[in-house]
Amino acid sequence: MNRELIKNILFYTIILALQLLIFNQFKLFGFITPFIYLIIFVHYKTTYDKTVLLILGFLIGLIIDLSMQTYGCHTFSTITICYLRGRIEKNSFGVNANLPSAMIKDTPLFSRISFFLSLIAIHSIIYYSLIFFNINLLSTIFLYAFINSIATFIIIWIISRLISNN
Amino acid sequence: MQSIINSIVKNRNLIIYLILSFITFSFLYNNSTLHFNELGKISTYLSATSSKFSSSISSYFNLKKENEKLISENLQLKKMESNYKYTQTKEDTLNSINSAKVIVNSINKSKNIIIIDKGKLDSINLDTGVISSKGVVGIVKNVTNNYASIISLLNTDLRLNAILKNTSTIGSVTWDGLNARILKLNDIPLSSTIKVGDTVVTGGMSFYFPKGIPIGKIINYDNSSLEGYYEIDVEIFNDFSSLSNLYILNRTDNIEIQSLLNE
Numbered sequence: 054m055n056r057e058l059i060k061n062i063l064f065y066t067i068i069l070a071l072q073l074l075i076f077n078q079f080k081l082f083g084f085i086t087p088f089i090y091l092i093i094f095v096h097y098k099t100t101y102d103k104t105v106l107l108i109l110g111f112l113i114g115l116i117i118d119l120s121m122q123t124y125g126c127h128t129f130s131t132i133t134i135c136y137l138r139g140r141i142e143k144n145s146f147g148v149n150a151n152l153p154s155a156m157i158k159d160t161p162l163f164s165r166i167s168f169f170l171s172l173i174a175i176h177s178i179i180y181y182s183l184i185f186f187n188i189n190l191l192s193t194i195f196l197y198a199f200i201n202s203i204a205t206f207i208i209i210w211i212i213s214r215l216i217s218n219n
Numbered sequence: 220m221q222s223i224i225n226s227i228v229k230n231r232n233l234i235i236y237l238i239l240s241f242i243t244f245s246f247l248y249n250n251s252t253l254h255f256n257e258l259g260k261i262s263t264y265l266s267a268t269s270s271k272f273s274s275s276i277s278s279y280f281n282l283k284k285e286n287e288k289l290i291s292e293n294l295q296l297k298k299m300e301s302n303y304k305y306t307q308t309k310e311d312t313l314n315s316i317n318s319a320k321v322i323v324n325s326i327n328k329s330k331n332i333i334i335i336d337k338g339k340l341d342s343i344n345l346d347t348g349v350i351s352s353k354g355v356v357g358i359v360k361n362v363t364n365n366y367a368s369i370i371s372l373l374n375t376d377l378r379l380n381a382i383l384k385n386t387s388t389i390g391s392v393t394w395d396g397l398n399a400r401i402l403k404l405n406d407i408p409l410s411s412t413i414k415v416g417d418t419v420v421t422g423g424m425s426f427y428f429p430k431g432i433p434i435g436k437i438i439n440y441d442n443s444s445l446e447g448y449y450e451i452d453v454e455i456f457n458d459f460s461s462l463s464n465l466y467i468l469n470r471t472d473n474i475e476i477q478s479l480l481n482e
Binding site for chain 1 (some may be wrong): 232233235239242243244246247250251253254257259424453
């Protein structure tokens with residue numbers, strides 16, 4: 054248990070460091086910044102406590118907000134996907150949702166893509182809605198959210214494949 | 220208590236999510252100018268809407284108080300009007316006006332009586348005139364400590380001195396007991412010129428009412444009488460079936476005039 058905890062903390066730290074030091078500086082087309090830290094919430098095991106996930110989401114979101122000066126936009130998006138994660142699991146995996154590590158191994162590809170995309174898209178839509186905070190910019194919000202979700206999904210998918218292969 | 224704790228434990232994730240969201244939005248509101256301005260606009264809109272809503276509800280429940288306030292204001296206006304209209308030639312003829320609410324009223328008898336919720340303790344005196352916002356109602360005939368009865372205009376015993384508003388032709392109005400909207404104006408000689416629509420007001424030659432208080436308007440007249448007087452139908456301005464607030468006119472000179480008549 055302790056070993057697993059240390060492993061998880063190390064994983065979260067590496068991901069956060071990657072986000073803060075590399076991906077935050079990354080501006081594809083001038084505005085695309087992949088949020089690879091979302092991999093933490095994608096890989097959070099279904100057997101772990103959901104309340105801990107909410108607090109973890111809050112702390113990670115806060116760290117990202119402080120580093121990007123986004124004043125709580127990441128935090129709110131992150132705690133929202135952490136809160137909704139149980140429902141997204143059920144929607145994506147159905148009866149297999151309660152199996153440990155269900156999202157990574159031995160699940161249909163479509164379910165996995167659906168789960169990854171749902172989490173990332175919901176996060177991006179909430180994040181850009183808060184960033185623009187203007188109903189007149191709805192099309193811009195969805196455009197940014199769409200492009201960013203795709204970029205984030207590709208990177209998270211690649212990292213997930215690497216982790217699962219190892 | 221146990222069920223409340225169980226419910227909190229069961230919904231702990233939702234509660235934590237709401238608390239964390241609140242903290243996040245506080246952070247956003249206090250640090251970002253854009254969000255401060257936009258949330259400020261939303262807050263202004265919501266507070267204005269809710270205030271409007273609560274104000275409309277409270278004003279509905281305050282209707283009674285508002286009504287009493289309006290009656291009191293109306294009373295003040297009546298006093299000012301009476302001081303201006305009726306006491307220009309003689310100061311203090313009308314020394315006070317009291318307001319009262321109707322508690323018993325009838326219009327379907329030949330001798331209709333109205334009872335009001337004010338009496339001796341409220342300075343209501345016998346033989347004083349009673350009006351409403353639309354005109355003459357009747358005369359106070361009995362007073363107890365807390366109540367008073369009024370002989371309504373719709374009482375066949377009442378005969379009231381009246382004149383046509385724009386002439387000096389004197390007559391008297393009575394009720395024949397048939398139609399609760401129609402009075403008879405008597406003693407107007409055929410030599411007078413009258414027309415339908417003329418207003419009938421109090422003549423001022425009584426203890427009860429000063430000159431000029433509206434009674435009704437002429438709706439029909441017959442000049443074929445052999446007695447030399449018109450038979451005139453007057454439609455009453457007041458709707459006696461829906462009387463609510465009345466004003467009692469207390470004249471200071473009633474007792475003085477009465478004592479002269481008794482000598």
